[in-house]
Amino acid sequence: xxxxxxxxxxxxxxxxxxxxxxxxxxxxxxxxxxxxxxxxxxxxxxxxxxxxxxxxxxxxxxxxxxxxxxxxxxxxxxxxxxxxxxxxxxxxxxxxxxxxxxxxxxxxxxxxxxxxxxxxxxxxxxxxxxxxxxxxxxxxxxxxxxxxxxxxxxxxxxxxxxxxxxxxxxxxxxxxxxxxxxxxxxxxxxxxxxxxxxxxxxxxxxxxxxxxxxxxxxxxxxxxxxxxxxxxxxxxxxxxxxxxxxxxxxxxxxxxxxxxxxxxxxxxxxxxxxxxxxxxxxxxxxxxxxxxxxxxxxxxxxxxxxxxxxxxxxxxxxxxxxxxxx
Ligand code: GTP
Numbered sequence: 001x002x003x004x005x006x007x008x009x010x011x012x013x014x015x016x017x018x019x020x021x022x023x024x025x026x027x028x029x030x031x032x033x034x035x036x037x038x039x040x041x042x043x044x045x046x047x048x049x050x051x052x053x054x055x056x057x058x059x060x061x062x063x064x065x066x067x068x069x070x071x072x073x074x075x076x077x078x079x080x081x082x083x084x085x086x087x088x089x090x091x092x093x094x095x096x097x098x099x100x101x102x103x104x105x106x107x108x109x110x111x112x113x114x115x116x117x118x119x120x121x122x123x124x125x126x127x128x129x130x131x132x133x134x135x136x137x138x139x140x141x142x143x144x145x146x147x148x149x150x151x152x153x154x155x156x157x158x159x160x161x162x163x164x165x166x167x168x169x170x171x172x173x174x175x176x177x178x179x180x181x182x183x184x185x186x187x188x189x190x191x192x193x194x195x196x197x198x199x200x201x202x203x204x205x206x207x208x209x210x211x212x213x214x215x216x217x218x219x220x221x222x223x224x225x226x227x228x229x230x231x232x233x234x235x236x237x238x239x240x241x242x243x244x245x246x247x248x249x250x251x252x253x254x255x256x257x258x259x260x261x262x263x264x265x266x267x268x269x270x271x272x273x274x275x276x277x278x279x280x281x282x283x284x285x286x287x288x289x290x291x292x293x294x295x296x297x298x299x300x301x302x303x304x305x306x307x308x309x310x311x312x313x314x315x316x317x318x319x320x321x322x323x324x325x326x
Contacts, residue, residue, distance in 0.1 A: 003054065004054045004055070004056055005054065005055050005056070005193050006056045006058060007055065007056070007057055007058065007085035007086070007191045008058045008060065008083050008084050008085050008086075009057050009058065009059050009060065009084075009085060009086045009087075009088060009187070009191075010060050010062060010080070010081075010084050010086070010087045010088065010112075011023060011059060011060065011061045011062060011088050011090070012062045012064065012069075012072075012087065012088070012089050012090070012108055013064050013089050013090030013091060013092075013124075013126075014064045014069075014091070014092065014095065014101055014104065015040055015063065015064035015065045015066075016040075016064070016092060017064060017090040017091055017092040017095075017126055017127075018035075018090055018092065018126040018127060018175060019041070019061055019062075019064065019088075019090050020035070020038050020041050020045075021035035021038060021175050022090070022124070022126070022173070022175060022180060022184070023047075023059060023061055024038065025175050025180060026180065026181075026184050026221050026223070027047075027049050027059075027220075027221060029264075029268065031268070032175045032176045040063060040065060041061055041062070041063035041064070042063055042068075043062075043063055043068055043071075044060050044062050044063065044068075044072075044080070045060075045061040045063070046058065046059065046060050046061075047059050047061070051188065051191075051192075051218060051221075051297075052192065052218060052225070052297050052298065053295075053296065053297050055191065055192060055193065057188075057191070060080070062080065069104060069108075072108075072111075073107055073108070073111055077111055077115070078115065080111075081111045081112050081114070081115035081116055082115050082116065083116060084112060084115070084116035084119040085116075085119060085120070085191060086119060086120045086121075086122060086187055086190070086191065087108075087109075087112050087119055087120075087121045087122070088124060088187060089105060089108065089109075089121065089122070089123050089124070090123075090124045090126050091105075091123065091124070091125045091126065091144065091148075092126055092127050093125050093126065093127050093128055093130065093131050093140060093141065093144065093172075094127050094130050094131060098144070098147075102147055102148070102151060105123075105151060106151050106154075106155065109121065109151065109152060109155050110155050110158075110159075113155055113156070113159055114159070120167060120168075120169075120187075120190060121152065121167070121168040122168075122169050122170075122171065122183065122186070122187050123145070123148050123168060123169070123171070124170075124171050124172075124173045124183050125141055125144055125171070125172050125173065126173045126174065126175070127174060128141065128172045128173060128174045128179065129174040129176045129177065130174075138172065141172045145170040148168070148170060149168065149170070152168045169186065171183035171186070177261070178254060178257035178258045178260065178261040179257065180257075181222075181223060181224070181256075181257035181260040181261055182254070182256070182257040184221075184223055185223045185224040185225075185232070185256065185257065185260070186232070186233070188218070188223050188225070189224070189225065189226065189232055192226075195225075195226055198216060198225060198226045199226045199227070199228070201321070202214040202215070202216055202226060202227060202228040202300070203228040203229055203240075205228070205300070205302065205317060205318070205321050206228035206229065206242065206302065207228075208317050209302050209304060209309065209313060209314050209317050210304060210306055210308075210309050211228075211302050211303055211304040211305075211309065211314065212242075212243070212246040212247075212248055212251075212303050212304060212305050213228050213229060213243065213248060213302075213303050214227070214228040214300055214302045214303075215227045215228070215256060215259075215300065215301045215303075216294060216298050216299070216300050217259070217260065217263070217298065217299045217300075217301065218297060218298060219293065219296070219297045219298055219299055220297070221260075221264075222259075222260040222263050222264045222267075222299075223260060224256040224257070224260060225298065227256070228242075229242060229243045229248070230243060232256070236249040246305050246306075247305075259301065263291070263299075278292075278293070279291045279292040279293060279299070281311045281314075281315075283311070286305060286306070286307040287303065287304065287305050288303075288304045288309055288310070288311050288314065289301065289302070289303050289304075290302050290311050290314040290315060290318065292315065292318045293322070294321060294322060295322070300318060300321075302314045302317075302318065
């Protein structure tokens with residue numbers, strides 16, 4: 001990446017839905033428990049997060065109390081909704097005012113589509129930890145996400161969408177588990193300008209290591225940037241030859257975000273005990289796993305399932321990739 005790319009990310013949703021909590025867990029190393037100390041956001045809190053060296057995320061955390069939201073939709077409309085790359089809208093699954101919540105969402109999505117027609121929309125239905133036990137099939141989530149998709153479709157048809165408007169994606173999240181990393185990795189993945197080049201490098205590294213996959217993580221947040229072979233959320237039919245040969249389709253769909261969560265937790269423990277975290281390697285049966293820094297702002301995880309692949313081979317190839325990508 002050469003020139004700095006700036007992307008405006010709006011974080012909106014009703015007060016108490018968990019916007020500032022998410023931002024603090026992902027970008028400021030808060031634990032879920034720490035977020036209980038957070039107060040309500042007053043108006044808009046802007047912060048700039050440098051990502052992968054030359055991508056700057058301008059995060060606009062918009063306080064969700066009704067008086068502020070009414071102001072965003074009137075006096076501040078042109079400022080808030082102009083030049084938006086992504087809107088992340090957070091709902092609280094436990095809310096007892098669903099009709100009111102969706103009415104606000106509809107107004108916000110209309111204002112966004114008017115001012116930033118090609119912005120992507122991520123809807124995070126948060127606090128799933130509070131309902132999952134009594135609703136294991138996630139019926140409530142399914143119904144609420146359906147309502148949201150319908151609203152977006154209605155707004156699009158009212159605006160006679162010409163197909164250029166950005167899409168909408170829904171994720172169930174909780175700050176207490178790895179689901180938060182899945183949702184935010186999905187957002188970030190779409191904002192990185194040279195993502196195809198990164199994916200091609202990872203695929204090359206995977207192939208010379210005779211590995212199942214190579215995955216890149218951003219060094220600070222540990223969000224997944226990209227993986228070798230097929231796209232991040234690909235289904236079985238989209239896997240490339242090497243992934244099919246090694247049975248990557250049967251691996252857990254949640255493996256990337258679980259690694260993000262585990263490594264971030266482990267790194268925090270290292271910080272507390274005064275140790276520095278530089279990477280790790282492990283062997284399980286025939287599987288060899290190596291996690292090492294790849295560039296100043298990326299870690300790479302290489303997983304090999306062939307017993308002839310030694311961790312020294314993987315480390316050797318990562319070492320040579322480091323000098324190539326530095
Ligand atoms: P405003 O700033 O008023 O717009 O609110 P906000 O959306 O930023 O909410 P905030 O992040 O301040 O979170 C409110 C409370 O919800 C905090 O006490 C968090 O600990 C809690 N919270 C956030 N996310 C979750 C979650 O996924 N599960 C649970 N159980 N609690 C959460």
